[in-house]
Amino acid sequence: MPATAVLIVAGGSGSRAGGGVTKQYRMLGGRPVLRRSIEAFFDCPRVSAIQVVVGSGQEAAYNAITSDLRLRPPAIGGKTRQDSARNGLRALAAVAPDFVLIHDAARPLVPRSTIEGVIGALTNGASAAVPMLPLADSLRRLDGGAAGQAVSRDGVCRVQTPQGFRFRDILAAHERFIGANVTDDISLAERCGMAITAVAGELENLKLTTMSDFVFAERLLAGARETRTGMGYDVHRFGTGDHLWLCGVQIQHDRSLKGHSDADAGLHALTDAILGALAHGDIGQHFP
Numbered sequence: 144m145p146a147t148a149v150l151i152v153a154g155g156s157g158s159r160a161g162g163g164v165t166k167q168y169r170m171l172g173g174r175p176v177l178r179r180s181i182e183a184f185f186d187c188p189r190v191s192a193i194q195v196v197v198g199s200g201q202e203a204a205y206n207a208i209t210s211d212l213r214l215r216p217p218a219i220g221g222k223t224r225q226d227s228a229r230n231g232l233r234a235l236a237a238v239a240p241d242f243v244l245i246h247d248a249a250r251p252l253v254p255r256s257t258i259e260g261v262i263g264a265l266t267n268g269a270s271a272a273v274p275m276l277p278l279a280d281s282l283r284r285l286d287g288g289a290a291g292q293a294v295s296r297d298g299v300c301r302v303q304t305p306q307g308f309r310f311r312d313i314l315a316a317h318e319r320f321i322g323a324n325v326t327d328d329i330s331l332a333e334r335c336g337m338a339i340t341a342v343a344g345e346l347e348n349l350k351l352t353t354m355s356d357f358v359f360a361e362r363l364l365a366g367a368r369e370t371r372t373g374m375g376y377d378v379h380r381f382g383t384g385d386h387l388w389l390c391g392v393q394i395q396h397d398r399s400l401k402g403h404s405d406a407d408a409g410l411h412a413l414t415d416a417i418l419g420a421l422a423h424g425d426i427g428q429h430f431p
Contacts, residue, residue, distance in 0.1 A: 145241035147262055148192040149184045149305065153177050153205075153248030154220020154227035155198065166351055167197075167248045168204050172364040175208045176351060179251035184244075185212065187255065189262050192238050195248075196220045196231040223324055225331075229317040236314065242266075243313060244305035245328045249351045252360060253305065260342035261307040269340035271332040272307040275300035276344030303344045308332060375415025375425070377408040404430070 153167045167177040174182075177195070184190050197205045197217045205217055218234040220227030228245060235243060242265045246253065257274050264272035277300050284291035306329045316331040325331055332339060347363055349356060384399025390409035400406035414426045423429075 146191045147189050147242040148235050148238055148240035149190050150231040150243055150245045151180055151195045151248050152224060152227050154196045171251060171360055176251045177248045178208045180248045183253050187258055194231050194235050196227045225324055228328055232314045232317055240310050242307060243310045244307045246305035247350060250304055250348055253348045254345050257345050257348055261305055264340045264342050265307045270337040271329060272340045272342055273329045274303040274344035275341045303348050371420040373416040373419030375412040375419060377411035379406040379408050
């Protein structure tokens with residue numbers, strides 16, 4: 144199977160998001176944004192290497208949130224996003240993967256389906272692949288403070304990341320067009336004449352740019368959480384003996400609890416409650 148590496152670009156200052164902290168290191172749902180972006184790919188079985196690009200002077204902040212992860216040393220970003228992506232690709236040259244996915248760290252909620260869709264397109268022969276999301280809103284140009292001319296939305300889509308490429312091709316494109324200052328890597332692929340395949344984007348794969356984006360992302364995360372409850376009970380008869388077990392604790396007693404197992408009514412009830420919350424039956428089904 145072709146080797147796929149991920150390049151996560153996190154070299155910007157993120158000043159528009161406010162909050163006094165570079166947005167990649169701001170907390171989102173209890174975890175830093177960059178950590179969430181990394182973890183989105185970390186457990187993907189088709190990803191063999193992850194390379195992160197950080198801004199100059201951000202090394203300590205990066206190490207603080209990734210010290211428990213097995214990652215390649217970070218590459219240092221440049222003045223523009225294009226410079227940062229090129230530096231990251233050069234750092235991956237030692238790995239020489241077949242494919243590379245280039246992802247913006249500011250998209251921490253990228254779903255697995257999008258990642259697999261991009262990798263799948265490359266595996267099926269695409270030279271480049273990009274997630275695209277059709278626009279649902281009507282469009283108009285802004286004319287000062289007034290609503291200007293209507294713009295047709297037919298065929299117009301929002302472009303997302305990760306954008307996927309054959310590694311050697313996109314590295315060559317970056318080396319060829321140094322200073323082009325494009326806003327994404329798919330634009331360089333287009334300049335090189337690569338055939339670009341569109342895959343389905345997702346609304347949740349939003350890019351965090353302003354404070355309102357963070358508020359919306361927090362709502363998405365809150366909506367994704369579930370609250371489950373389970374109840375359990377267990378009953379055992381008293382019998383002859385000199386001790387009994389309750390919640391894993393041996394208690395000296397003039398009688399014991401009768402059962403085919405340890406007859407620990409406390410742990411059995413707890414186990415039933417947990418299995419009930421998981422909708423996995425009860426203890427009798429698993430240990431008849």
